[in-house]
Amino acid sequence: MADAVVIGAGPNGLVAANVLADAGWDVEVLEAQPEPGGAVRSDRGAHPGHVSDLCSAFYPLGVASPVMRALGLERHGLRWRHAPAVLAHPLPDGRCAVLERDPHATAAGLDAFGGGDGEAWLRLCRTWDLMGEDVLRALFTPFPPVRAALPLAVSARRAGGLRVLRSLLTPARAFGEREFGGPGGPLLLTGAALHTDMLPETTGGTVFGWLLAMIGQRYGWPVPEGGAGELTAALVRRLESRGGHVRCGVPVESVVVRGGRALGVRTATGEAVRAARAVLADVPAPRLYGGLVGWPDLPGSLRADVERFDWDHATFKVDWALSAPIPWASPEAGRAGTVHLSSGLDAMSVYGAQLATGRVPSEPFVLLGQMTTADPSRSPAGTESVWAYTHVPQRVKADAGPDGVTGAWDEREQDAMAARLERAVERFAPGFRSLIAGRRVIAPPAFPEHDASLPGGALNGGTAMLHQQLVFRPVPGLGRAETPVAGLYLASASAHPGGGVHGACGANAARAALAHASPAGRLLTPALAALARLVAP
Template sequence: MSDVDVIVIGSGPQGLAAATSLACEGLTVLVLEKADHLGGAVVSAEATLPGFVHDLYAMSMNLFVGSAFYEKHRVELQENGLEFVVSAHPYASAFPDGTSLKVSTDEGDTLKMWRAHSSADAEGWQRLGQLYDDFTQVYFPVYSSPLPSKSIASAFRGLWKVRATTPPAQLLQLVLSSTRSFGDRYFTTPEAKSLAAAWGMHLDFAPDIASGALFPLLELYGNMRSGMSIVKGGAGKLPAAMARMIEVRGGEVRVGAEVVQIQTDGRKATGVQLSNGEVIRAQRGILTTTPLPNLVNSLLSKQSVPSKMAEAARTYGFGPGTFMIHLALKGPIPWLDQELSDVCYVHLAPYVDDLARTYQQAVAGILPDEPLVVVGQPSVIDPSRVPNPNQHTAWLEVRAVPSEILGDAGGDLSEISWDEARDIFAERIIDKIERYAPGFREQILAQVAFSPVDLERVNPNLVGGDSVSGSHHQQQLFGFRPSWSLNRYATPVNGLFIAGAGTWPGAGVNCVSGPLAAERLLRDTHPSKRAFRRSR
C-alpha cells in the first residue's frame, strides 16, 4: 500500500476511532503505529506471570462506553469480541484508621453509607446529585463538540433550562472552583473531602488548582450512576476490535511502523517517511494523535511549521508523571475494611493536605513521601484475567510523581535516575498498601513496575510519564487545547489534522476527538472544496 486516501499516525483509541470513522465513509485508511502492539495507552498483557492479564495503562472504560462512537458501532464491536464487565461498587476511599467510604451503584445503599458516616455529608451528597444533573445538561453537549462551536449556544440554552434548580452563577462557580473549595462547599468531614479531591489527581488537579472541581463532580456521580466498566479479558481487546473494523473496510493497521517525518510540498502535507525509508503518500490528508510539541519538534521540518504553530508547541505544558505497578496475587487483598474487597478503584490518599503536598513535591522534582495510590482490583469483577479462581491481579496507579528525580521526601533516594529508583519506590508503595491491608505483601506472586521514564519509552505520547498527555489546567482546556490557534483539530499545515488527549476534550478513552478530527478532515479535504481552492 503505497498511496492511500488518509494516513493516521498512532493506534491509540482516538487514532483508531478516527480511522474507523474515515473507513466507514469509504476512504482507504492506513494506520501507522511505532510500537509492536496496538492501542497506545489501552494495552493488556501477561506482564507478571502466565495467565495473569494486566491492563498496563488505562483500565476504566466508562468514557468509551458512554461515547457516541460506541453507541454507533456497538453491535459490530461486540461481534469483533469486545465485551465489558461492570462493577456495582465503582470506587471508594480508605483511611488509616481502617474505615472507608464506599460508593455503590445502588443509590439507596450509597445514601445509607453517607448517613452512617455524617448526616451533613449525606445532605451535601444529595445536593451534589441535583448539581450533577443540571451541570451535565449544560456540559455534555460541549464535551462532545469541537470548540469553539455552536455547542456553546446549546450550553447557554441549557443554563436557561436548569435555572430554577441551579442558578447559572453556581454552575460557573463550579467550573472555576478548585477541588478543595468544592469539597469544603458540599462536605464537612475530612474523609468526604478527600474522596472528592482524589478524583482531581487522576488528571493533574491538585486540591488548590482552579477548575479542578469539574472532574470530581463528573466522576463522583457519574460512576455511581453507571458503575465502573472494564474490558472483559483485558483492555487490549478494545483496539483489536476497532482494528478489525478498519481492515474489513479495506484499511490497514500496521505496527512496528515508525513515522520519522511528515512530508510537505510547501502547500500541504503529502505523505510520511518511515524509519525504514519507505515513503507513503496520502491523497486526502494525514491525521496524527501526536502531542503538539512532539509533532512540531520531531515530525515536521522547521520550514514547514508556521510561526503560530511553533509558538503553540513551545508553550504547551505537560503535567507531573505517573508510576504504575502490576501485581499477580495468590489471593484477595486483605483490607482492614473487608467491605473494600469488591471495589474496582480504592483511593489511598489519605487526606486533602496529603494530596496538595504530593503534587507540590512532584512538580518540584521530589519523590513524594505519601503519594496517592489508586488500587484497581479488576479480577474481582473479571475472573477471566487470572488462571485460578482464588488468584487476583492488582493495578496500582501512583499520582503524582516527578518526571525527573531531584530529591526524595521519604529520605531514601536523592538525585538518582528513575531506572535506579524504580524498584525501591515500588516497595514504598507496597509498604503504604500494607498499612491499609496487613499481609498484602505476602499475597504477591510477582510484580512489575513502570516509572515515568518507562512510560515514555513505551509510548512517546506520554511525555515525562504524563499519563494524560498534557496539563488540563484552565489555560490548556476547552478551546485552549492544545492552543487557541490550533483548536478544532485542523493545523495551519493544509491537509494535516490532530486528535488525541492533547486536544479537546482531553484525556480518557472517550473516543471524541478522533471522530471529530475525522469529520474535520472529510470536510476540509472534500474534492469540491479542493476544486474551489484551485479555481481561486
C-alpha cells in the first residue's frame, strides 16, 4: 500500500508524484499507456531517421514555471535547446515579424512594419519587467494566490494599475491594432493568443499573447534535446531517485470510495491499489466525475456543472520528415523554432469565425515547429524534422474549404486536410512539398488513442476562456485541487491554472494533499468543504 496513488503519468501527474516524494511519501503512479508522458512523448513515426514529438513540442511555460524550475530536472539529464529566433510570422509580401530573445532586436524588426512600433513593443516589455515574475508566481500557485497577491498588486500598481488590467483583458486583435501602426506587433500577439482556443476577438486574449511573447523573450521557447520524451524521462528519473514508482500499461477503472473518502483505485484487471493518504487524478474532470468516481458518491449539483464543461477546439496535426530545411520565401522564418502561418489579421479573424460556427477553416491558422532548427539531434544534418497543426471544430457542421470535410476523418478527409496544411506552408515556402521524405497524420480521433486526456486533440484540458478559469475551473467553486471526495485531488489541466506543460496543476494537487494530511488539515478539510458549499451550492 502506497501513501498516494497518482492516476496518469502525464507531466502533471509526474510533477505531483515528485512533490509528494520530496515530502517523504511513498508514491505509485499508474499509467494506461505503455510508456509515461501523456502528451509529452516523442517517437520516429514520420520517418525512422527523424525524431517527431507526438503532441506537445516547445515548452515556454516549462522553463518559466517556478514549479518546474524548482525540480532541477537538468540534474536528471534534461538539456534545453533553443532555435536562433523564438517565433516568426511571415507575410505573403515577404516581410516577416520575428520574436527574438533580445527585446531590442524584436523592436528593431517591428519598426520596419510601422514607425514607432519598436517603442510600442518595448513598452510591453517594460510592463513585463515591472510585474511579469509576480504574474508567474500568482499564476502557478493554488487559487486564490494568497501569498502572491500582495506583491502582484504592488507591481501591477507600479505598471499602471487598472489601466494595465483593462489592456490585458482586451481582445488581442483590438489591442494590437490600437498600440501598433503596422501588422507586425499585432501578428505576434494575436498568434501567441491562438495557442489557446481564444480567438482574435475574445476578451482576455491579450493577456495570453503578452504572457507567451514576454516569456519567449525572457526564457525562450525551448525544446528538450533529443525529443519531448526526454522531459518525461527526466521527471521519471527524478521520481525514481526518491523512491517513487511508475507502472505503465495499467489503466485505472475506478476510484474506490467508502464513507465519502477515496481509499485507492481499482485497475481494469481488477487489481485493488490502496492509498493510505491520497489519490491524485491527472485525468480530465469529465472523466473523473461520473467516470472514475460514480455519481452516487458525488453531490447532485456537480453533474449539471460537469455536463456544462467546455472543451477547447479539436486539433489536426501533421509530422513531416524533410530532406532539406524549409525553403522560406522570407529567410527570417528559417531562424525560428516556431512559425505562425496566416496571410494576416483578417484571415485570422475569418479562421476564428469559421471555428466558432462549426466549420473547418478554409485558410487554417497554422502553427509550425522546425525541430531540427531548434535541436540538431532531431534529424540528420541538412534535413529537418517538422510538425504543424491547426484547430478544427470538435463537432464539424460544414467545411468552409473545397474538400467537403465532414468530421468523419476517414482516409480521404485526412489526406484532404493534410494537403490543406501543406498548401498553407507551400504558399510561404515554394518547393516545400518536394522535400517531403515521410509524413504522419494525426487526426482528432487519434489523439485520445495516444492520450485519453486529449479528446479530439483538445490540448488545453478544457477551454481557456474566462468563463472556465480561476474559480470556474473546472466547475464553479474555489478553483482548487480539492474534490467533493475527501482524499481525492484533481491534478490535471482541467484544474487551475489550466493547459500547458508547467506542472502547476499537479503541484497544486500535491500541496493540497500534503496540507490535508497534516494536523492542521483536520480543520482545513471541513472549512474548505463548507466554503465550497457556500460559493457553489
